[in-house]
Amino acid sequence: MTPTMTPATSGPALRVEGLGKRFGAVRALDGVTLDIRPGEVLALMGENGAGKSTLLKIITGDHRPDDGRLLLGGQEVSFGSPADARRAGVRVIAQEPEIIPHVSVAENVYVGALPARGRLFSHRALSERTRADLERLGFAGAMDPGCPGERLSPAQRQLVEILRALTGEVRVLAFDEPTSSLSDHEVSALFALIRRLRDQGVAIVYVSHRMQEILRLADRVAVLRDGRLVGVRPAAETGEDELVRMMVGRDLSAMFQRERNRPGGPVLALNGVTTDDVTDVSFEVRAGEVVGLAGLVGAGRSELARAVVGDLPIRSGEVLLEGRRLRPRSPSDTVRAGIGFAPEERKAQALLLHRSIRDNVSLAVLDRLSRFHLVRRAAERALVREYADRLRVKAPSVETEVRRLSGGNQQKVVLARWLARKPKVLILDEPTRGVDVGAKAEIYSIIDRLAADGVAVLVISSELPEVLGLADRIVVMQNGRVTGELDRRQAGEEQVLALAMADQITSEGARQ
Amino acid sequence: MSQTRVEAPAAAPEGRSAMRRALDGAGVQNISLLIALVLLVALIGAREPVFFGAANLKTIGTAVAISGLLAIGQTMVIILGALDISVGSVAGLASVASAMIFTATTGSAPLGILGALVIGALCGLVNGCVIVYGRVNPVIATLATLAAFKGVAQLVSNGRAQGYTGSDPVFVFLARGAVAGIPTLIWVLIIVALAVHVLLKYTDIGRNIYAIGGNDVAARLAGININRYILGVYLATGVIAALGGVLITARTGSGQPISGSEGLELEAITAAALGGCAMRGGKGAVSGTLLAVVLLGVLTNGMTLLGINPFWQNVAKGLLLVVAVVIQQVRSGERRVGLPA
Known part of the structure; x- marks a missing residue:
């Protein structure tokens, strides 16, 4: 089981050249060229959606690149599957290994x-x-x-995955956020192991959000932003400030033009809400206000939203809607009370893909469209057409099956469903994921108009410019807790990012 | 954004020809079933002209009435994304119950029928509760109750036919009566089929059943109380199966714990699958199921008329079920990896 090492040649163990990958209209990677050297820990940093996972998945054979090539020990290779990559000695230690x-x-x-x-x-x-x-x-x-x-505990699962990787020949070993579920002691043991592997000549790719960890472990740091490589710095010559600047440093687009209106009274209020995933969360959303919920993936934002709408149980604390306490047993209670929720996974959680736009839009209002349970079809068609028009859903007819629509139009169908319901509170989880730029702008203006109509809107988004552009106020979460609340005037990407990673920085600092 | 093409105000449906609309309304599935039916009828009729006799057509009609009822119940369950293989046993239990209550109430047919239907409802409720609250997979849950309900029917009846309803006017009317020249049995099927058709197509309840079968997470997050729907659909299926049981009692003149109801679940599921109900839920219609029921009835009848060894009938039914589902899956384009979804 001793890993067989390739002789430490001078060239890179793995070189990616001009790598590009698009998903629909989204450019996940764009012309990334990077050397991964044997006997070196290369850290990969970037915001959510910067392209880290895509790069990792291409290296380890999960995705095929659209452009560019991979050179393994100077030889061009093409991996058809993760198994191919493993055979060639390129392995990834997944965040949540299959056990x-x-x-x-x-x-x-x-x-x-x-x-x-x-x-x-x-x-x-x-x-x-x-x-x-x-x-x-x-x-x-x-x-x-x-x-x-x-x-097995999460740490032990990871260890199993590492042992698996070392049963064969390893030339490149990638770690995807390996420490997120490890204790301090386990982190130290893992780092010792990584250093030992490095010294034996393995090329290590280390993906993490944790700044201190990276500065402690890495030899070089590569920063990605919007699918492009911003730069590579020797870890010894860089610092937290520079890296954060490299990760954000982006112009706010002119997408956000909104009339800021004076928000009314609080509509949705959370008071010390604790669930299995979040702890003691308190904040409020007022009528006509857009509140952004920012944080890293895994901060507990989606779980919080699902708890608020009654999809996950609330252990303690309370949710108030217009001052009245909600005790939802299921989403049907909260929908009736006036809360709408457009979940993160559009296809899996929101849409009836094999049914028409009409069926999908009217889903949450069928009870209102029915008399003695008989659906008034003319009224239904009129209503669906009205909202499909208003949101500019592009489709041949309202009878078109939703799976035939683009991501942006599908999202508009979900929004139309909730607009037709006229909720008091609308919670949107990643409303522009997988949506092209044009539709994004349209969705932003829909959200603006909703707020102008007095709806209290809570937007969960992992894209900082989106949160900063849309929200009147930003609540930042990290590890299931609220770490800060910022007014849009004082909020910048650095502040939000600092709050999103705050805990980790301080606890890492304390560790040293 | 004035350049965006605003969704065309549904000019398409109105613009098409009547023929086209009729075809679309019927659907590819129904049309292929209809073609298969016509071919089968032609084939059998050509070899055995008796087939077209009024007596034989009536035989087919009354033969499919009971399995047709169960198939319609099954259609609802499958559209919801589940399965109920206990329907045959529920019918058997209801048959015994109707006859025994009839006897116990010294000849009250309405009470016998009502009692049987209540018992069917309870059976359905048990199924629903085991699935929703016991978190048991629907196939396993109803496989268990398939055995259990049959056992209860055998226990209360000691495994023997119960009571004699053959001289009661209500049961006789159900079994051999006719309205407007059409046997009562067929009327029962028609009325139940229409009721379920209206429920599925024209009410919010039916639309929500399709939604739950199509994507239960989405349905739940859109505010549909899916537990209540699962319980309700199983309950309705239990009642319909019990009605089938009452018809068994009427036809045989006594309560039958097993005979006449055993194996009906296979026919019901085969008919629903053949009729276009997607096994993963969210798709299907009463019309398709009814056509498939008739097709199966004609097939069985034809095989009997042609003197084919009756054991082949089971082989044919099994084959048909597999073929129907294979065709569905091929059309859905699912990748051939691992266990099917």
Whole structure:
């Protein structure tokens, strides 16, 4: 299991050249050229959506690039699948590794490569082998090789994934936010391991949001923004300030032109809301106001929204709608009370893809369109047409199946559904994800008009310019807690980003 | 943004020819079923002219009435995205119950029928509760109740036919009566089919059933109380299955715990699948199911007329179910990887 190392040649272990990738209208990567050298830790930084994961996925064979090429040890390679990449010695340690729940750690490690004599394999030999692997890597006693996968902690799961990677030849090893679920002690052990692998000549790619970690571990830092490589800095010669500036430094587009109106009284108020994912969240949204909920992916924003609409249970704290406490048992209660919610995963959570625009738009208002449960079809068609027109849904007819529409038009269908319902509060989770620029601008103006009509709007977005451009006020969350609230006049990308990563910086600082 | 093409005010549907509209209304699925039916009828009729006799057509009609009822119940469940394989057992239990209540009330047919329907409703409710609150997969849940309900029917009846309803005017009317020349059995099927058709196509309840089958997460987040719908649909299916059971009692003159109802779930599911109900939910219609029921009835009848070994009928039914679902899946374009969704 000792990783076989390629002789430390002078050239890069892996070179990506002019890499480009688009998803629909979105350019996820654009002309990225980068050397990943053996015996070096290269950190990859960037905001949500900057292209880090896409780059990682191309390197490890999950995606194929549209442009550019990969050179592994100077040879051009093309990976058709993650298995191809693994065979070539390029592996990624996923954030949440796939663990087979009912089999042992040892079998999880050697899955797909079970050492066997004929068709038989010995549980004991396998366990011993895994135990030896753990010792060699400095994790002796970290877990029992016989323990079933389902009982492993997140850190142990990661360790299984690392052991898997080291069962074969490794030339490039990528870590995707490996420390997000690890304790301090485990982080130190992981860093020691990474350094040892580096010293053995493995090329390490390390993706993280945690500034201090990166400055501690990395040899060089590459910063991505909007799919482009902004620059590469030696870790010793750069600092937090420069890196944050490289990550943001972007002009606010002229997309946001909005009449700021004076907001009315509070419509939605959260008071110490605690769920399985968020802790003690309090803030309010007033009539005619757009509040942005910013934070990194995984900060608990979507989970908070789902709890507010009754989709996830609230453990303590209260949600007030116009001063009255809501005790929702399911979203049907909150929809009736006047809260609309357009979830993050449009296709999976919001749309009936195989049904018409009409069916999708009228979904939340059928009760109002019916008399003695009979749907008044003319009224329905008129209403759907009205909103489809108002939101400029581009389609041959309202009977067109929604799966045939573009992402932007699909999102407009979801918005039309809620506009037709006329809610008091509308919660939009990533309303412009996967939407092209033109439709984005239209969606922004729809949100503006909603606020002008007195709706209290809460927008969850991972795109900072979007939050800054749209919102009157910005609530920043991190690790399930609110870390700050900013007025739009005082908010800049740096401030929001600092709050979104604040906890990690201080706790990392304390660690050192 | 004046250049954006504002969604054309649905000029399309009005502009098309009547023929085109009729075709669209019927759907590809129904038209292929109709063609298959015509071919089958021609094939059987050519070899056995008896097939077209009034007596034989009546036989087919009364034979499909009971399985047709269960298939219509199944259509609702499948559109919702679930499955109910306990319907045959519910029918058996209801048959026994109707006859026993009839006997116990010294000959009250209305009470017997009502009692059977209430028991059917309870059975449906049990199914729904096990699924929603017990979190049991619908196939497993109703497989369990398929056995359990059948067992209850055998227990209360000691495994024997119960009571004698053959001289009661109400049951006789159900079994052999006719209105406007059409047998009562067929009327029952027509009325239930129409009611479910209206429910599915013209009410918010039906539209929400399609929505839940199409995407339950989306339906829930749009404010539909999906638990209530699951319970309601299973309950309705239980009642319809029980009605089938009452008809079994009427036709045989006594309550039958097993005979006449066993295996009906297979026919019901086959008819629904053949009629165009997507097994993943969200798609299907009463009209397609009815056509498929008739097709299956003609097939069975034809095989009997042609003197084909009756054991082949089971093979044919099994084959048809698989073929119907395979065609669906091929059309949905699902990738051939792992277990089907």
